Amino acid sequence: MTAFHQVTARRGNIIDGAGYAKALRDRLAAHVANLKAAHGLTPCLTVVIVGEDPASQVYVKSKGEMTQAIGMESRTIRLPDTTSEDELLKIVDDLNRDPVVNGILVQLPLPKHMSSLKVIDAINPDKDVDGFHVINAGKLAVGLDGIVPCTPLGSLMLLKDAVAAHGDTLAGKSAVIVGRSNIVGKPMAQLLLNQDCTVTIAHSKTKNLAEVCQGADILVAAVGRPKFIAGDWVKDGAYVIDVGINRIEVATPEGPKGKLVGDVDFDGAKDRALAITPVPKGVGPMTIACLLNNTIKAFCLQNKLPVPEGV
Numbered sequence: 384m385t386a387f388h389q390v391t392a393r394r395g396n397i398i399d400g401a402g403y404a405k406a407l408r409d410r411l412a413a414h415v416a417n418l419k420a421a422h423g424l425t426p427c428l429t430v431v432i433v434g435e436d437p438a439s440q441v442y443v444k445s446k447g448e449m450t451q452a453i454g455m456e457s458r459t460i461r462l463p464d465t466t467s468e469d470e471l472l473k474i475v476d477d478l479n480r481d482p483v484v485n486g487i488l489v490q491l492p493l494p495k496h497m498s499s500l501k502v503i504d505a506i507n508p509d510k511d512v513d514g515f516h517v518i519n520a521g522k523l524a525v526g527l528d529g530i531v532p533c534t535p536l537g538s539l540m541l542l543k544d545a546v547a548a549h550g551d552t553l554a555g556k557s558a559v560i561v562g563r564s565n566i567v568g569k570p571m572a573q574l575l576l577n578q579d580c581t582v583t584i585a586h587s588k589t590k591n592l593a594e595v596c597q598g599a600d601i602l603v604a605a606v607g608r609p610k611f612i613a614g615d616w617v618k619d620g621a622y623v624i625d626v627g628i629n630r631i632e633v634a635t636p637e638g639p640k641g642k643l644v645g646d647v648d649f650d651g652a653k654d655r656a657l658a659i660t661p662v663p664k665g666v667g668p669m670t671i672a673c674l675l676n677n678t679i680k681a682f683c684l685q686n687k688l689p690v691p692e693g694v
């Protein structure tokens with residue numbers, strides 16, 4: 384995880400996540416080409432989607448296209464929402480045993496009649512490219528090398544790069560993460576703790592949330608509520624990572640239109656922040672790039688090959 388894209392990935396204080404992700408994908412494509420040339424093997428990612436959730440369909444399509452674009456093999460298993468949990472567990476078990484499949488991702492959310500914890504638990508941790516399995520969560524918690532969840536990993540890459548561009552480091556900084564999900568909030572806290580930040584996880588029951596946020600040198604918003612973090616909750620000179628992707632309707636002369644916004648009131652925060660991720664084109668593109676990163680890492684570990692530098 385090197386700061387290879389410093390300064391060029393930024394316009395003013397706006398962090399160019401899309402540009403950083405493209406540079407990362409280019410590096411990963413080179414790794415894939417090298418692996419093919421040296422060993423005649425191609426990493427394979429299989430994504431399983433259950434049901435018709437429109438947002439999930441878009442994400443899964445994009446994951447497949449990006450996987451192919453860097454030269455890896457992409458497989459997608461689409462299942463109807465009438466699929467039983469046992470049927471899904473059997474499919475996961477088959478993928479665990481399939482030597483061609485290096486990475487397994489079961490798209491969340493799952494239909495209500497399934498337990499996502501149970502399904503994630505069934506994935507072989509070595510193929511768990513989401514980094515959601517308790518083995519990978521536990522490795523992160525104790526500082527062992529495992530597979531790190533994609534959104535926090537991508538957020539950390541952007542943050543390290545932005546901090547380094549200001550000639551600074553993360554050590555000793557006060558980091559506040561708003562949101563305590565297993566997918567983002569908790570692993571983000573572990574990553575920042577491993578970087579020697581002083582970490583607070585805030586959530587819906589936190590008292591004086593505005594004040595807590597105002598004390599943050601690093602503010603990570605992962606609540607899933609549009610513009611929930613007001614501009615004046617951001618300390619002057621803070622680094623702001625907005626993980627939220629919320630679709631809202633805005634009035635236009637042509638009628639109401641859909642628009643993507645983050646969890647932070649970007650316009651209110653951008654002149655206070657030293658660096659801030661926009662939505663879209665901030666953290667979002669990093670999530671898929673890091674999924675590809677994790678698949679290459681899983682492939683190398685499974686084939687007892689050295690993991691390429693920076694992966």
Ligand code: GUN
Binds near residue numbers: 490492534670
């Ligand atoms: N749904 C939304 N984000 C994610 C993710 O990162 N992984 C999986 N498996 N499902 C998701």
